[in-house]
Amino acid sequence: MIVSERVIQRLVLYRKILQNLLTDGVTKIYSHALGDFVDSTPAQVRRDIMNIGYKGTPVHGYDISLLISSISDFVDPTQTRNVCIIGLGNLGKAILDYCHARNSKINIIDAFDKDPSKTNIEINGCKSYHINELETKIEDDRIELAILSVPISEAQAIAERLIRAGIKGILNYSPIELRLPEYIYVENRDMMLALEKVAYFAK
Amino acid sequence: MIVSERVIQRLVLYRKILQNLLTDGVTKIYSHALGDFVDSTPAQVRRDIMNIGYKGTPVHGYDISLLISSISDFVDPTQTRNVCIIGLGNLGKAILDYCHARNSKINIIDAFDKDPSKTNIEINGCKSYHINELETKIEDDRIELAILSVPISEAQAIAERLIRAGIKGILNYSPIELRLPEYIYVENRDMMLALEKVAYFAK
DNA sequence: ATTTCCATGTGAATTCATTAACAAAGTTAA
DNA sequence: TTAACTTTGTTAATGAATTCACATGGAAAT
Structure with missing residues (x-):
């Protein structure tokens, strides 16, 4: 069905x-x-x-x-699907707080950031690495999905790297429309757009 | 139209x-x-x-x-609409980072938190207060909309306080379905649900 | 000037989503 | 046992959203 x-x-x-x-x-x-x-x-x-x-x-x-x-x-995948998150700023940390372990088939296992002070730490069972290790970790850990929470200026380039590394779907919190091949599933979650919608409909 | x-x-x-x-x-x-x-x-x-x-x-x-x-x-309101954000954890701070000033008619001007260490600070032009001041600030600053980024355990109670204080619409990031009067416009943004959707559709 | 492109605006057609409505069936009560 | 409820599953009907298709008209090329 x-x-x-x-x-x-x-x-x-x-x-x-x-x-x-x-x-x-x-x-x-x-x-x-x-x-x-x-x-x-x-x-x-x-x-x-x-x-x-x-x-x-x-x-x-x-x-x-x-x-x-x-x-x-x-709705769940037959095998577990591994997820990574890119960007461990406030938003990245917030997502790890909220997404933690509600669905056993979807595991956020790796995080990446370009800031060395944010690497090699563990948050809710998710380990963080330097962005340089993106491609190797995605391959080694069989990661298929990514959550993007990086600044606008880096989003498109990171997204392209993710796809070259084999990522199949992206949950994008960067407030930019990514231009990617159509076979990649992208879900955009622009917070300001959500607020504009609320402002319109709240009478 | x-x-x-x-x-x-x-x-x-x-x-x-x-x-x-x-x-x-x-x-x-x-x-x-x-x-x-x-x-x-x-x-x-x-x-x-x-x-x-x-x-x-x-x-x-x-x-x-x-x-x-x-x-x-x-789509914009005729007058500017003031917005507050409840909860200055990682998510609250992230939202202030992202929502900053893209729409001049929608201003996030007040933030609230129960943690005294997070009050009386200013982020991107938004000042933070103790949650005790919620009702008075909402009235004084003519706040009509709220962004909810508090833990699940507090979300429903805070939402009810917001409505009693006169809030008309809520952008809810707490992963809980709020039970509120139907004349209140609520937009839910559950991050885990978004990820589950991506996991389903990313082939 | 005439022809050939293109892109818009919009009524009509189509596709998709939601709701209505009702037969079937389990439960309770008389 | 029988009658009155209540709720499901599903088909049919309705309603909403999207797409088609084409008349219209401006610009560029011949």
């Missing part, structure tokens, strides 16, 4: 919510309750879940634990 | 690109060239621009400077 970007975004969001509920001891949920969490409709939730093949039961709704497993089977 | 979230997102993205081009001395652009920057189609670009009422000329395309003005007239 092929699903769109939007469905994937909602599925991973559902999973996050379901994981929190499970931690709180909740074991079952109805489509309308899950919909409420994400400001969506029961029909939308049911359709999304239909996509991944999981089936709930009438009256009892969905078993949270089983639903989490089904979502994970669908 | 009422436009959707997606159109607004594209418009602010176009503006960013156009501003960079203008800085580089480029003065005109065609819909297909702008489309290439954002991996979109000429038709999409033309339709988006149609929404805001600006008209280009055949053969010469769009005047970048005029188009920027038209987008700004459309």
Whole structure:
């Protein structure tokens, strides 16, 4: 089953919510309750879940634990995927704080920075290296994805190095549109654009 | 003209690109060239621009400077909107680094943290205060929007305080779904979800 | 001057996403 | 047992977003 970007975004969001509920001891949920969490409709939730093949039961709704497993089977890679992060400034450190270990299939294992004072340290299980070691570490550690949190001036050049080194996807926090081959998946997260959107819609 | 979230997102993205081009001395652009920057189609670009009422000329395309003005007239608030940021950890500082002064109508002027060592400092023109002063500063400085970059455990409570203090919109970087009245506009930016999406689509 | 390019603006067509609606089925209560 | 609820899964209907396609018109070349 092929699903769109939007469905994937909602599925991973559902999973996050379901994981929190499970931690709180909740074991079952109805489509309308899950919909409420994400400001969506029961029909939308049911359709999304239909996509991944999981089936709930009438009256009892969905078993949270089983639903989490089904979502994970669908959205997670079969093998773990290794991720690196480039740039250990405030943003890089923040991402390591937040991304730490919520998904066992996605591991941020290496960090790179050009500042020697930021190398050879370990943050949340992620070790940092000098940017000179980028290519060799990516190959040795079988890294496939990268998070880019470097200043604008360096983003394009680093992105190109990443791709030459074999990276398949980039989560880009640098506020610049990278010009890369189309077979590379890039997700841009410009914080100022997000704020401009909020400013427009907050009445 | 009422436009959707997606159109607004594209418009602010176009503006960013156009501003960079203008800085580089480029003065005109065609819909297909702008489309290439954002991996979109000429038709999409033309339709988006149609929404805001600006008209280009055949053969010469769009005047970048005029188009920027038209987008700004459309998406920017009429008066400046003041923004505060809650949480001056790595993420808060990162946001202040990145968001600094790209849009003159949106000013991040106050920051708050519960850690006294992070108060009474100034970063990029944004002054920091103790979280105790949240309500009074929001009122005195006429702050309407907030960026939330606090740990999960504090996010919901802080968000409720913000709303009681009169905040209209929240850009939420805490990886939790806030439960707030529906008249509050909330934009969630969960970094781990973004990475999960990249992991799914990067082939 | 005439022809040939191109690019825009926009109505129409198409594709994609969401919602409605209802049969099926488990549960509860009488 | 039977009737009344409630919720799912799914098809059909609706609605939204995108793309097509072409009339229009300015510029350059012959």
